[in-house]
Amino acid sequence: MFYKGYYHLFYQYNPKGSVWGNIVWAHSVSKDLINWIALEPAIFPSKPFDQYGCWSGSATILPGNKPVILYTGIVSPDPENAQVQNYAVPANYSDPFLREWVKPDNNPLVGVHTENPSAFRDPTTAWFDGGHWKMLVGSSRKHRGIAYLYRSKDFKKWKRSPHPLHTKAETGMWECPDFYPVTPRSEDGLDNSKMGRGIKHVLKVSLNSTRYEYYTIGRYNRVRDFYVPDNTSVDGWAGLRYDYGNFYASKTFYDPIKKRRILWGWANESDSQIDDVQKGWAGIQLIPRRIWLDPSGRQLVQWPIEEVEGLRGSELHMRNQKLDMGVHVEVTGITAAQADVDVTFSFKSLEKAKSFDPEWKNLDAQDVCDSMGSTIQGGLGPFGLLTLASKDLEEYTPVFFRIFKAEDQKLKVLMCSDAKRSSLAEGLYKPSFAGFVDVDLSDKKISLRSLIDNSVVESFGAQGKTCISSRVYPTLAIYNNAHLFVFNNGTEPITVDSLDAWSMNSPSEMN
Incomplete structure (x- = not known):
């Protein structure tokens, strides 16, 4: 949230170690969403209504510029793990850092859910409509994902709607709605309470059983409090995702200063718990992203916030570099382990695009990428970037496109970020992440931007239509020994129309 000149980020954190447990609400503030000041925890277990844990939630700005936190507390230990919904308010509204938070005695606002007490958590940012505040709480029942809706006139007494805002069978527990x-x-962006003609709504849920998220775009019936996804949105595990890689438990907020909606995502680990303990840390917040609805209305688009460009240092620009099959060209003059790379590829013809195998129809993009990789020769692709690469390519994380022709002769564009060769270390999670890209290739061009940061590669295909974040741990391609290449392993020649790359400086960590 934004309050009195500062952005506030609250996040789940264990102050006693780099493994799960002892979870508090850590708190950091920033003027620009890039350089942060770490403060003392905002919320930690201290009351009967959260004595066994303070879980995730949201912040809402009430009239009079008064922030309030909604969060889930655990009131009983295993095996029941009964969950309730609580609130906290600042002890001193005049403090722009909001260092201290108070939990009023009328907590919990919403008591134990009798149908499924251990699957009832993560209240959303509330919105005001029709004389009532409204919020959602994630849940499940018999493997059916549920978003329960609650109403309140005063933000203190909440009543559950007779029916969920939305529910979907066979999706499991809905976390962080x-x-x-x-x-x-x-x-x-729009404030959460904004209503009116032409406005649509996004419902995003994090799937506990798969550890990825999906979202739908649809219509919100404000009178009946129903949400109905559009017929262009797949409602289920195969639905659209913000990010097809290491990305979970995301939240958005409305930034009133720059009138934009900001998406925060958490990159969960690909390393082992033993290694996390040795490193002393686990999990990382990705770069904040601006998010908006594509003019087609079928999907969202994401892009790194403009403030990240303030970290740019030395730069390199490449133009009209031809890549025949099997060619890779190094991008030099920047720090490849910590870089911002924005490239546009072009090709003269779509004729060499291979047919999309009918047997892949029932496979998701990740399975297709896993079976093909970046080294298997194609027609139009694979082409893209080799990030965090060692000099002789013993290690590298390729981010690339393959373009196919489907049975109806329509083009099918696959974007991959493949970690299989990212590290020589054993025991790492090294998947082939992938998603399809809904992009018009009539101009025979496609773009790719990657933010590379030592153990993270965040990639944005076709100006942010498909995004993939990979968590990798190279052993050779680290610091000054990391390299960056553009490559093509398809029979159709590819041209790097433009490539702009910058070394990236580190943000400030202030106390």
Whole structure:
């Protein structure tokens, strides 16, 4: 949230170690969403209604610029893990850092859910509509994901709606739900309470059983409090995702200063717990992203916030570099282990695009990428970047495209970030992440931007239509021994129309 000149980030944190447990709400503040000041925890277990844990939730700004936190508390230990919904308010509204938070005695606001007490958590940012505040709480029953809706006139007494806002069978527990308005008419964000003609809504849920998220775009019936996804949104595990890689438990908020909606995502680990203990840390927040509705209305688009460009240092620019099959060209003059790379590829013809195998119809993009990789020759692709690469390519994380022709002769564009060769270390999680890209290739061009940061590669295909974040741990391609290449392993020649790359400086960590 934004309050009195500062952005506030709250996040789940264990102050006693780099493994799960002892979870508090850590708290950091920033002027620009890039350079942060770490403060003391905002919330930690201290009351009967959260004595066994303070879990995730959201912040809402009430009238009079008064922030309030909604969060899940655990009131009984295993095996029941009964969960309730609580709130906290600042002890001193005049403190722009909001260092101290108070938990009023009328907690919990919402008591134990009798149907499934251990699957009832993560209240959303509330919105005001029709004289009531409204919020969602994630849950499940018999493997059916549920977003329960609650109403309140005063933000203190909450009553559950007779029916969920939305529910879907065979999706399991819905964690960290998010619900917010968007418009196809503008890239500007909207406040959560914004309503009106032409406004659609996004419902995002994090799937506990798969550890990934999906979202739908649809219509919110404010009178009946129903949400109905559009027929262009797949409602289920095969639905659209913010990010097809290491990305979970995300939240958005409305930034009133720059009138944008910001998406925060957590990159979970690919390393082992033993290694996490040795490193002394685990998990990382990804770069904040601006998010908006594509003019087609079918999907969201994401892009790194503009403030990240303030970290750019030395730069390199490449133009009209031809890549025949089997060619890779090094991008020099920048720090490849910590870089921002924005490249546009072009090709003269779509004729060499291979047919999309009918047997892949029932496979998701990740399975297709896993079976093909970046080294298997194609027609139009694979082409893209080799990030965090060792000099002789013993290690590298390729981010690339393959373009296919489907049976209806329509093009099918696959984007991959393949960690299989990212590290020589044993025991790491090294998957082939992938997603399909809904992009018009009539101009025979496609873009790719990657933010590379030592153990993280965040990639944005086709100006942010498909995004993939990979968590990798190279042993050779580290610091000054990391390299960056553009490559093509397809029979159709590829041209790097433009490549702009920058070494990236580190943000400030202030206390």
